[in-house]
Every structure is written in structure tokens, then in C-alpha cells.
Amino acid sequence: VNIFSNPFFGYSVFPRYTPPKTQTLTISSNLTPGGFIELADICFPVQAIDDSLRNDSQLRKWSDLLLEATQKAGRPMDSARYYQAQLEAAGFIKVEKIQYKWPQNPWPKDKDNKILGTRAPPQMLLSSGLQAWSFSLGCDQAHNRKC
Amino acid sequence: VDQVSSSFFHEYLCSQDCRVFASSAVILMRFSTSFQNHEKKKCSTVTWSGIQKALEQALSDVLILLDCCSSGIGDAGEGNGVTELMSACAFDAIANGVGHYSFTKALTIELRLLSKKRSFPVVELYTHIYCRAQYHMAQGIDNERYPAPIHLLLTQDDNFPRSIQLFILEPDSKTIANPIPEPSSYEPHAADPTNYKHRLSPEPLETSQKRAYLDWRPDSQPEADYSITPYSADPQSNTDQTSSAADKDSSADSLPLGLVRTTNAPRLLFAVRLEDNIRAEDLSPEYFVDWLRMIPTIAKEVKIEAGFECNSTLLLVSIPLWLNSYLSHNPAVISLGPVKSSNLLALSYKHEKLVIKRKEPKPLPEVFDDETLGSDGSKIYNYIYENGRRYHSYKAGRYMFPNDEAEAERLDLQHMLFRKTFGDKLYLSPVNKTKHTEIHRVLDVGTGSGIWAIEFADENPQAQVLGIDLSPIQPTWVPPNLTFEVDDLEAPWVFQDKFDFIYSRMMTGSFRDWPQFFANSFK
Numbered sequence: 262v263n264i265f266s267n268p269f270f271g272y273s274v275f276p277r278y279t280p281p282k283t284q285t286l287t288i289s290s291n292l293t294p295g296g297f298i299e300l301a302d303i304c305f306p307v308q309a310i311d312d313s314l315r316n317d318s319q320l321r322k323w324s325d326l327l328l329e330a331t332q333k334a335g336r337p338m339d340s341a342r343y344y345q346a347q348l349e350a351a352g353f354i355k356v357e358k359i360q361y362k363w364p365q366n367p368w369p370k371d372k373d374n375k376i377l378g379t380r381a382p383p384q385m386l387l388s389s390g391l392q393a394w395s396f397s398l399g400c401d402q403a404h405n406r407k408c
Numbered sequence: 409v410d411q412v413s414s415s416f417f418h419e420y421l422c423s424q425d426c427r428v429f430a431s432s433a434v435i436l437m438r439f440s441t442s443f444q445n446h447e448k449k450k451c452s453t454v455t456w457s458g459i460q461k462a463l464e465q466a467l468s469d470v471l472i473l474l475d476c477c478s479s480g481i482g483d484a485g486e487g488n489g490v491t492e493l494m495s496a497c498a499f500d501a502i503a504n505g506v507g508h509y510s511f512t513k514a515l516t517i518e519l520r521l522l523s524k525k526r527s528f529p530v531v532e533l534y535t536h537i538y539c540r541a542q543y544h545m546a547q548g549i550d551n552e553r554y555p556a557p558i559h560l561l562l563t564q565d566d567n568f569p570r571s572i573q574l575f576i577l578e579p580d581s582k583t584i585a586n587p588i589p590e591p592s593s594y595e596p597h598a599a600d601p602t603n604y605k606h607r608l609s610p611e612p613l614e615t616s617q618k619r620a621y622l623d624w625r626p627d628s629q630p631e632a633d634y635s636i637t638p639y640s641a642d643p644q645s646n647t648d649q650t651s652s653a654a655d656k657d658s659s660a661d662s663l664p665l666g667l668v669r670t671t672n673a674p675r676l677l678f679a680v681r682l683e684d685n686i687r688a689e690d691l692s693p694e695y696f697v698d699w700l701r702m703i704p705t706i707a708k709e710v711k712i713e714a715g716f717e718c719n720s721t722l723l724l725v726s727i728p729l730w731l732n733s734y735l736s737h738n739p740a741v742i743s744l745g746p747v748k749s750s751n752l753l754a755l756s757y758k759h760e761k762l763v764i765k766r767k768e769p770k771p772l773p774e775v776f777d778d779e780t781l782g783s784d785g786s787k788i789y790n791y792i793y794e795n796g797r798r799y800h801s802y803k804a805g806r807y808m809f810p811n812d813e814a815e816a817e818r819l820d821l822q823h824m825l826f827r828k829t830f831g832d833k834l835y836l837s838p839v840n841k842t843k844h845t846e847i848h849r850v851l852d853v854g855t856g857s858g859i860w861a862i863e864f865a866d867e868n869p870q871a872q873v874l875g876i877d878l879s880p881i882q883p884t885w886v887p888p889n890l891t892f893e894v895d896d897l898e899a900p901w902v903f904q905d906k907f908d909f910i911y912s913r914m915m916t917g918s919f920r921d922w923p924q925f926f927a928n929s930f931k
Contacts, residue, residue: 291901291928296908297837297847298929301826302916331917338917351926359836361829373828380825 298353303363304341305331310362320365464491464563471530471572475511477501478558491562492530492572494537497555511557514540527575534559535729539674542746556746675726677713679742713751724751800879803896807918811879816857822914823859834864839909847871849905853912853925858882858892860913865890871909901928 292298307324308314314321331338348356364378463470467488474495496511507513518536522528534557541557561571713724729746791811792799798812809815830836839845848871852861855875865873865887873890875882882892898919910929919925 291903291906292910292930293849293906293908295845296906296910297839298910298926299835299837299912300915301830301913303914304916334917335920336917340916340919340922343922347923347926350923351930353926353930363825363829377825377828380821 298348300341300344302341302344303338305338307365460493460562466491469572471574472562473515475515478560490564490572493560493562494530494534494557495560496541496557498558501555502553509541509554511537511541514557522574523576527573529571529573531559531571533574535674538729538746674729674746674748675711676729677724677726677744677747679744680723680725681721681740681742711750802878802880802894807878811881816881819856820859823857826913834860834867835909835911837909840868847909849907850874850909850911851876851903851907853897853910854915854918855882855892858886858890860911861890861892862886864911874903874907897925897928 305324305328307320328338345356345358362374363381364374365381367375367379369375369378460472463472465488469489470491472491472493472495474493476495477497478493478495478499514537515533518533518540522533522536537557542554711726713726715724716722724744726747791801797810797815800807800811827834839847847868850861850864850868850871850873852858852864852873852875855861855877856879858875858877858881861873861875862883865871869887869889871889873887875890875892876895876897877892878894878896880892880894886892898921912925
């Protein structure tokens with residue numbers, strides 16, 4: 262997978278939830294009434310701010326495979342998609358969701374995004390044991406299933 | 409004294425008359441042993457062994473209180489009912505002298521205190537006396553000694569195993585109207601046969617309660633009457649006893665189970681040396697089954713305090729103090745003395761961020777099947793290496809990312825990216841804006857290298873921060889208001905205190921059941 266040659270911007274989407282106040286009479290053992298929970302997470306699959314991310318692109322393929330691998334492992338990496346509903350189901354109120362974009366290459370003109378884009382791909386992808394993920398898809402070096 | 413007591417025993421224990429107070433009897437004896445040693449004169453002595461044997465064979469339950477050494481006579485195999493003995497020290501020790509620390513003094517005080525209860529078992533009295541007798545620090549007085557009082561079960565009733573239960577005799581008009589001349593408070597007036605007979609005569613069997621009493625008087629409390637009875641025979645058995653009767657079949661014998669629930673009671677710590685070298689992970693309840701069977705207690709009361717390697721394996725075990733006399737002797741068991749808390753040094757590890765579990769102590773059989781015995785930290789550092797990457801060992805395989813140096817660097821870089829994304833903020837929730845939303849207890853879920861928790865703790869000195877992760881890869885040099893613990897947040901949460909801010913970052917791919925995590929957070 263060589264994602265750096267793809268001529269488009271890819272963005273990870275950050276949902277962020279902030280339930281400001283829990284006005285509940287439930288007997289709480291772990292969170293005080295009025296307490297907060299904050300979650301910051303990435304959400305797969307990779308998305309683009311425009312139509313530059315084609316369906317047949319290597320990045321899209323990699324993203325889909327990674328999501329599939331984590332789903333097979335029982336810990337899907339699109340869990341953030343459901344946080345809001347799950348938080349509300351658990352009883353949290355005033356759940357707030359803020360989305361941020363993470364550039365995946367160093368081309369943004371904006372200085373901060375340029376730094377993020379320079380740093381995000383290698384840190385996200387290259388050093389976190391991708392091999393383990395690949396195994397959960399049934400990939401190995403002999404049978405390169407669809408990787 | 410010998411003559412008086414012998415005649416008393418002869419008259420009351422061996423004659424038919426003793427059926428009048430058939431259920432039980434208390435024999436209170438006091439021998440001034442401390443004075444004998446100074447003058448080398450020949451003192452009159454009591455031949456105790458014969459008396460004790462007679463008492464063991466008495467028809468009633470007998471509680472013997474000795475303010476001297478016990479003579480160490482065992483069960484003669486005969487007798488009816490229970491014979492229990494409490495003495496100031498063991499037979500091979502030197503009894504304490506007369507003073508604030510004497511056995512009788514402790515007995516007096518504790519009986520007075522316990523008299524507020526409706527009834528209490530002998531072992532409870534013993535536990536209290538033990539605490540009081542051991543309470544004093546040596547003050548350098550001559551002949552000052554603090555031997556541990558002992559409690560022995562001389563004979564046990566096989567049909568109905570029990571401990572003698574003491575209760576207060578309700579003040580009776582006849583009793584009060586019948587004052588007994590009592591020259592000295594500790595005179596064994598039980599040895600005054602006429603006195604006893606006189607006291608007993610108005611009572612027997614008229615009330616259809618077979619109970620005997622002994623008007624034993626602590627010096628400052630002239631009207632307090634104490635009597636004893638086996639608690640089965642007590643028709644007014646209190647709720648404590650009825651509830652304990654329900655538990656009875658779950659216990660190995662019928663010890664007063666009310667005491668089992670007594671908290672803060674001193675425990676006896678002893679070392680058990682095992683034959684083999686047993687690694688912590690190999691320890692299993694089977695090693696202790698035989699041994700446990702010999703202790704008439706529920707396994708819950710036996711606590712493993714620590715384990716060491718010492719050519720073989722040495723375990724520190726504690727049991728309630730009152731079980732001492734029921735414990736069988738074994739050369740592998742080394743008594744260490746009484747303790748009143750769990751291992752204090754182990755608690756201090758908490759502050760060194762090496763805590764593996766902060767769960768409540770578990771009953772014995774469970775102690776060995778969990779990772780708990782690795783609380784010295786060895787097990788959690790037993791990392792797993794695969795494909796050149798290092799992975800966590802506590803609940804191995806749960807988290808799919810490595811935990812090595814490269815991963816810690818990735819997490820720190822990731823932290824930088826998040827800070828940059830959020831405008832250099834550590835969090836976005838509207839906390840710490842006003843006094844009202846100031847946060848004091850923070851949970852960092854999946855703290856990783858701990859960098860977020862460290863920076864948060866630095867910025868918020870008022871908050872106590874707890875960072876949880878499966879991997880103990882956090883630095884040890886951290887702000888004082890920050891603690892790291894190795895734990896699994898997919899297991900049930902057992903935190904002592906509530907949090908007012910739970911922070912979870914980059915945990916996607918970590919939890920199997922997010923709704924459960926939110927439920928744990930919310931409840």
C-alpha cells in the first residue's frame with residue numbers, strides 16, 4: 262500500500278462528544294451527577310472533503326480492509342460513529358458532537374494542517390503493528406489474499 | 409485454697425446437687441504466682457491437674473478462667489458438654505504480675521464493657537481480653553510481663569459442638585435482697601460452697617430455665633451479675649443466634665458465627681512453609697484443601713497476606729485470632745503473632761504506581777486463580793514479544809497495539825497531533841470554567857504512555873487523576889496528584905470514588921462493548 266502517491270486529500274473524521282450535565286437521579290457509582298465524559302476518536306473509513314477519493318483508490322481499499330479487520334476482531338474502528346446514540350442510550354444528556362479533519366498528507370496550505378498532514382500518516386499507519394491487523398483478515402506473506 | 413476448692417468440687421461437681429445448676433458453671437480461680445518467686449518459702453499449692461480433670465468430666469459446660477499459666481492438660485475424652493479454658497498465659501510462659509496489665513484487670517474491664525450486650529460467646533470475650541492485655545507498651549516496671557492470654561477448648565461436645573455463651577442475669581429482686589459478704593473482689597467465692605448453695609436455692613427449676621449463675625462482681629459495679637449458659641439452652645436467644653443458626657450448615661462447626669462478622673478483630677498471622685517451590689501462577693486451592701479442612705472455619709476468614717521464595721515457598725497467612733485454639737499443630741506452620749491490618753507495605757506500593765488490583769481481598773480459593781498474586785508487579789511486566797513488537801501481558805491479547813518504546817513514541821506523537829487539532833487544549837468539555845464545574849477526580853481511559861494524564865495533572869493540581877491501562881509503560885516520575893493503575897476497563901468497575909470527568913481518547917478498536925463502557929461510566 263503506497264498511499265503517499267495518491268493525488269488527493271484524505272481526512273479522518275473526529276466526532277467528539279460532550280455531555281455537559283447529567284441531570285439524573287440515578288445512584289451513580291462511577292460518575293458524579295453533573296460529571297462529564299469526553300471521547301476523542303478517529304472514525305474509519307477514510308473520507309475526503311471533496312470527490313478526490315475514488316472508490317478504486319489504494320487508500321480507500323486499505324481503509325476498507327482495515328475496518329473489516331477490526332470488525333472481524335470484534336473491535337471495529339468505526340465505533341465513534343455510534344458514540345452519540347450509545348451515550349444517549351446510557352443516559353447522558355446534552356451530548357455534543359464536533360468533527361475535526363485530519364489531513365493525511367503534507368499538501369495543505371494552512372500551516373497547522375500541513376504539520377498534521379506531515380505527521381499523521383506515518384504515526385497513524387506505520388508504527389502500530391499493522392501486521393496483527395492483517396492476520397485477522399487471513400492475510401499472510403505466502404497467500405496475499407487481497408492485500 | 410486446695411482444701412476449700414477440693415471440697416467445693418467434690419460437693420458440687422461430683423454430687424447430685426450439681427444438677428441443680430446442671431447446664432453450666434464458671435470456675436474463677438486466682439493464684440498469686442508473682443509473690444511466690446521472691447520468697448523462697450514453701451507456699452501452699454493447689455494440685456490443679458486433678459481439679460481440671462474433674463471439671464472436664466463435669467456434667468455441665470464449664471468455663472475455667474485462670475489468672476496464671478494454663479497447665480496444658482488435654483482432653484481426657486470423657487465428660488459431658490464443653491469445657492473451655494482461658495488463662496493469662498500458656499503453660500510454658502511466665503504469668504504477668506499484679507498491676508494495670510494483669511489478666512484479671514483486663515477480664516474485669518472487658519466483662520463490664522461486654523455486659524452491654526445481651527449475650528456473647530467466650531471467644532469474643534477472649535478476643536477482647538487479648539487485645540487489652542496486649543495493648544500496653546512495656547514501661548520498665550519490675551516483673552512487668554505481657555504474655556498473650558490463651559484460650560483452649562479442653563473438651564468439645566461431639567453431638568452439639570459449641571462455644572459457651574455468656575449472658576447477663578436479669579437483676580432479680582431476690583438476688584439483690586440477698587447481698588453476699590464479699591471481702592475481696594477477686595476472691596474465688598465460687599469456692600465458698602455455702603455461699604453458692606445459698607444463692608442457688610431460690611432459683612432452680614422454678615423458672616423452668618436450667619441456668620446457673622455466678623454473681624461475679626467487678627469492684628466498681630456491685631450489682632452486675634454474670635451467668636453462663638450454653639447458648640442452645642437459652643430460650644431467649646437473640647436474633648444474632650437465630651441468624652447464626654441458619655448459617656450453621658455452611659460452617660465447619662458451630663462456632664458463634666456472630667463473631668465471624670466482627671470486623672477489625674485482631675488476626676493471627678502465621679507463616680506456612682510449603683514443601684515445593686511453587687510459582688505464583690501455579691498456586692492453586694488444591695494445595696490448601698487438606699490443610700483448610702483441619703481448620704474449623706469458612707475459607708473466607710483465611711487470608712493469604714504474602715508469599716515468598718525461601719528455598720521452598722513461604723506464605724504468610726492470617727486467620728481470626730479466636731481460631732487459634734482450634735488450629736491443629738504442624739511444624740510447617742510458624743506462628744508470627746497477632747496483626748490488626750493487612751500488609752501496610754503492600755498498601756504503600758499504591759503510591760509507587762505499581763498497583764495491579766485495587767479490588768477487595770478475595771476469599772482464599774479465588775486468590776490463586778487470578779493474576780492477583782503478581783501484585784509484586786512481576787507478572788504485569790512479563791511482556792509478550794511477537795513479530796519484533798512487544799505486547800502487554802496482563803489480559804494478554806486484549807489490546808491489539810504493541811506497548812514497546814516505538815508505540816510509546818507513537819502515542820506521544822499522537823498526543824501532539826490531538827493538542828494541535830484542538831487548539832492546544834487538552835480537553836474541550838466545559839469543565840473548570842467556574843467554581844461549580846471544577847473537577848476533582850479524573851479518569852483517563854487507556855492512558856497509554858500517560859502523557860495526557862501527566863499534562864492534565866500538571867495543569868490541574870486540584871484534581872486527582874487516575875490513568876488506567878493494560879500496560880504498565882507509564883513513567884514513574886509523575887505529578888503527585890496522578891496515579892497509574894493496570895486494570896481492564898472491560899471488567900466490572902470497582903472504583904472507590906466517583907469521577908467527575910472521564911476522558912477517553914483514541915480508544916476506538918479497544919473496547920468490544922462500547923454501550924457497556926458508557927453504562928459503566930454513567931452509573
